[in-house]
Each structure stands twice: as C-alpha cells, then as structure tokens.
Amino acid sequence: MRRYSPATVFICIVATWIIPGAGHWLLGRRKKALLYAIVLTAMFVIGLVLAEFRAVRSDDDFFLYLLGEGLYAGLTFPTLWLTHGLQLVAEHPRLEVGRLFATVAGLMNLCVMVDVYETAYPRPKELSANDGVTSAGALAAAERSA
Amino acid sequence: MNIRYGELLEHLGWFVLLVLLVSVVYNGLRRDDVGEIIRVGVRRGLLFASISIALFGVGGYLLAAWL
Numbered sequence: 001m002r003r004y005s006p007a008t009v010f011i012c013i014v015a016t017w018i019i020p021g022a023g024h025w026l027l028g029r030r031k032k033a034l035l036y037a038i039v040l041t042a043m044f045v046i047g048l049v050l051a052e053f054r055a056v057r058s059d060d061d062f063f064l065y066l067l068g069e070g071l072y073a074g075l076t077f078p079t080l081w082l083t084h085g086l087q088l089v090a091e092h093p094r095l096e097v098g099r100l101f102a103t104v105a106g107l108m109n110l111c112v113m114v115d116v117y118e119t120a121y122p123r124p125k126e127l128s129a130n131d132g133v134t135s136a137g138a139l140a141a142a143e144r145s146a
Numbered sequence: 147m148n149i150r151y152g153e154l155l156e157h158l159g160w161f162v163l164l165v166l167l168v169s170v171v172y173n174g175l176r177r178d179d180v181g182e183i184i185r186v187g188v189r190r191g192l193l194f195a196s197i198s199i200a201l202f203g204v205g206g207y208l209l210a211a212w213l
Contacts, residue, residue, distance in 0.1 A: 029178065031180040032174060032178065032180060032183070035170070035174065035180050035183065035184070036171065036174065039167055039170055039171055040171065042167070043164070043167050046163075050160075097157070097160050100164070101160075101164060104164060104168060108167075108168060108171045108172070111171060111172060111175060112171065114175070115174070115175045115176070118175070118176060
C-alpha cells in the first residue's frame, strides 16, 4: 500500500477545501473526485440561484451560515466578493432554502476532507461475521493453536 | 386549514433533492466504486426522504388539523 507523507495529505486537504474532490484527484481517485466536485458544486450553485445570489453574506444574521459555506472556499469567497453589493430590499421567497443548500454543500465538503485523510491513511478493516469467521470462532481457533 | 399546495410541493421537491445529494456524498465516504456510491446513495436517500415525509408530513398535518 502506498504511504503518503503528512505534507502531501495536508496539501490534499487544503486543495479539497478550495475545490471539492481536488484532494481525491491528487491521491489518484479520479472518478470519485469528479463525483464530489459535480455534486457539491451543483448543490452550492442551486443554493445561490434559489437565493437570487444572496446566499453568501457577511452580515451578522448570516454569519453562522457563512461559517458553513466557508468550508467550500473556492466558491464562497469569490461569491462573497462578487455579490457583496446586492441588497436584501425586496422579498426573496427562496432565500432560506438557498442558504440551506449552500451551507450544506460547505458542511458536506468537511466530510469530503475527512475522507481524503481516510483515503491516505485507511483504517484497518474490522473483523466481522461477513469475513467468514466470527470473532468468537477466531478466538477459539487462536486458543486451540496456543 | 389553508394549505398552499404549490409551495408545499415545491419545498418537498427541494427537500428530496437536498437529501439525495447529501446521501450520495455521505455514502461515498470509505467507498471507491462510483457506481456503487450513486446506487447506494440514491437508494438510502429515497428511503430517508420517504420516511421523513411520512413521519413529519403526515404527523404535522394531523397535528395542524387537531390544533
């Protein structure tokens, strides 16, 4: 199994923070990287469109949402910069739904960052009944052999 | 009881879409086969959405009717 240095894994996690799936791409999981990039970007863009591009804001009322959205940095911070002039003057009926989509996209990107770490440093598989031996059976066999 | 069915259906649609997208991402963790990720994610997402709508939708309707 290939071992990755901590610096490589750190770079992959930062890359994922900016673009979902970039870390998996760097680790060689190309198809999975594309899936994450497409799904999370779609989720974020749907949120932006629903909220009429007012989902990402730094006002006090929006700050907690911004913390979640900020976990997808590659879209959040450019959007914040590009849309900071848009005002909440009219009624925006889908503002809450849009904020929800964008925030959940950011939060799910945190899961993807964790998955990058687990891809680089996989946990050992647990022994289960599906492996052909039960843990009790394995214990009995170990006792017999001793 | 005054129910705006158009808005209700629209929000149900957004809810199902959000659950499906989240489910696909979540079920991709610790899996490598993209086909399996999508299959499992969509199946579990639809199951979760159906149960949620049944519980909270029907329960909420009955509660609103009772109140």
